[in-house]
Amino acid sequence: MLPPKNTAGTPCWLVLRLPHLALDLATRGLARPETPVAISDTIGRSDVLLDCNPAAARAGVRPGMPAAAAQGILDTLQVLPRDLRREYEALQGLAAWCYQYSSQVSLPAGTDRATRDGKPLRGGMDARRALWLEAAASERLFGPPEELGPRLERELGRLGYHARAGSAPTPEAAWLAAGEALHLDSSGAIRTRLGALPLDRLHVEPTQIRAMESMGFRTLRDLLRLPRKAVTRRFGPATAATLDRVLGLCPDPRPAWHPPETFDRRLELPAEINATQALAFPLKRLLEELCGVLRGGDTAVQALDIALRHEDHDDTRLRVGTQSPTQDAERLLRLTRERLERLRLPQAVREIRLQATNLLPLAAGQHSLFRDSPAEQRQDIERLAERLQARLGRDAVSGVTGIEDHRPEYSWRPRALDEHSETTALAHRPSWLLHKPRRCDIAHYRILAGPERIESGWWDGRDCRRDYFVVRDAEGSTLWAFHEYKPCRGWFVHGVFG
Incomplete structure (x- = not known):
């Protein structure tokens, strides 16, 4: 049974958790994820696996294994080091993409400082690879959170990301709810539905968790039963403040994140691509992400720049242009495919970069039932001209204009x-x-x-x-x-x- 719909003015936070973000960034360029891939990080003095894809898991590779031991089990395993910089860039790109569903999107604490200082931060954001969306204001457009959450999971899946959505009246409770795919509509539901969660789900220091467990506390409900003063005395003010934020007893402001005025994304390929037509799949994901960002900002593009990076050769560059501003991913993909058919690669491609430096205001209009209005007929002619230019070259297709001459x-x-x-x-x-x-x-x-x-x-x-x-x-x-x-x-x- 679905919870009752949110009433007007009641805050509702929807959280998108991205538990496999590092792995998704490494594999989202693959049309068929058959290559065994794992992500490693340095813990202590050894490289340990943090995540692996299903192809690697079927061979017996598991997170927590030493990287050397995993490669001993599966010699074809591709172990890639975790790249915190790429994770931060991906989170910011997805935040811009989420603007099409909410006017208030927030990133984990520390992201803005990492961007400003140019150094990735571990700690808060490292543990919280997630996005916060205020969903109450857009409920009439996209439905309640229990409908919007699965929709976002599916659409992010098409972009190559695994996401889990959950919602609650407070940002901290929404974070916990997303881990269980729950949608809570009241503070009472927070206590009853989240009370059974183990303490290690809380965003507190591991030393505090061990101290709580040594005293016999096992679940969040055990802590919530204690008076606030007792929690502060035993575990410090930080733990008490976390519980207050979960229940909404103290302010938990989330600074709104504003997307940049340009689009610039990179997609690193886990395996080299030699055929131009194989580039259509990763480019489709980049174009769909671009169009989501455009919809969020009510903008459009008329030109795209694509750079294909090679191992030891200059980048291959393509420019895709349209006759009118658009935010249609299929239209851009058709033109890109036409350009790829005429392209000869000097070397295999290792990375794709998509840039749109000029985002234009979108002038949206109504469509007629039979597409017989002059504006729609002009659009059909424009799209035909775009495809001809993409296939034959820009100089091969042109229009005609008049000159004042009687002859x-x-x-x-x-x-x-x-x-x-x-x-x-x-x-x-x-x-x-x-x-x-x-x-x-x-x-x-x-x-x-x-x-x-x-x-x-x-x-x-x-x-x-x-x-x-x-x-x-x-x-x-x-x-x-x-x-x-x-x-x-x-x-x-x-x-x-x-």
Whole structure:
């Protein structure tokens, strides 16, 4: 039975715990996680495994093993050192992604200082690889936390991250609830549903946990039964403050984190990729993360820069552009695939970097049922032009703009597709000009309209004097023909009416 919905004004914190963040960063670039991968860290003087993927676990590898012993069990095991810097960067990127679901997102304590100082911190954030979202304000849009939590778990799974969601009225209780996938709606539920948790789930010093256990305390309920003064006297003010934050008896402000105005993400590949089409899977995950960030900020992109890093060769760089700002991941992925089909890799790819340095305001509009509005028809043409440019090159596809000149062959020039066109359509002029006028016999055509005299160009040495007529040939096609008097006399076909 689901708990009752949150009432307006009641705070509700939803926490996303990322217990396998280090491993996810190492394996999210794999389409099929068949390569056995483990993450190690230096504890004391030895390298110990912190986590491993299912392929390694099936071979008998377990967290806590010495790295050397694990490689002795499985010689194909790929042991990667933990990279705290990448974890911090990933948390900040996911915080920006979460902005599409909440206007208040918080990172673990110490993240801002680590970013400012440029040094990863162990301790609080190291133990709490998680994100806090205030979910009450967005309940009418995304549903109650017990619906939003599983949705976020699924969407983060598509990005390559394993997440567990939980919610409660206080940030500290939400952290505990996320570990059990619980959704609590009152302080009473905090006591009853979280009371059975062992003490090591609390975010307190391990020495304090051992002291509590030596005195016979085993669960959170055992501590909550004690008067606050007794907890302070026995275990210190820090433990008492933690319990107060769990129950909401003291303020627990969470500073809001604001996303940057650019997007810059790296995805390191656990195995080298030699085929360009195999790059589509990790790029899809990066593009979906980008579009989540764009939705959170009501922004869009019109250009992306992709850098493919090689072992001992300069980066291979791609630029993907659209005709209009977008936050559609499928649209960007199609264009990226078109570029990858034409790409030749000098070496295997070890890392992918995706950058969007110019985030533009999104002008969203309503769609018609049959996509027959002028704006939607223009979007279809734009997307066709984008795909053609991605496949053939930007210089191979262009538009047309007008030039103030009476001579038809000099009254236009090519333009970039994103350049505004100055061309004005004239009903009595054809929509298509021949590349070069073709001499004809006017006796084979029937004149429908004309003449229209054009006499110009004396100042640039390309002067002409012509009389233009609208004519029809034997097959029924309507053409534009002229009788030329200078520089050479005769009849010519110059255009075709659509």
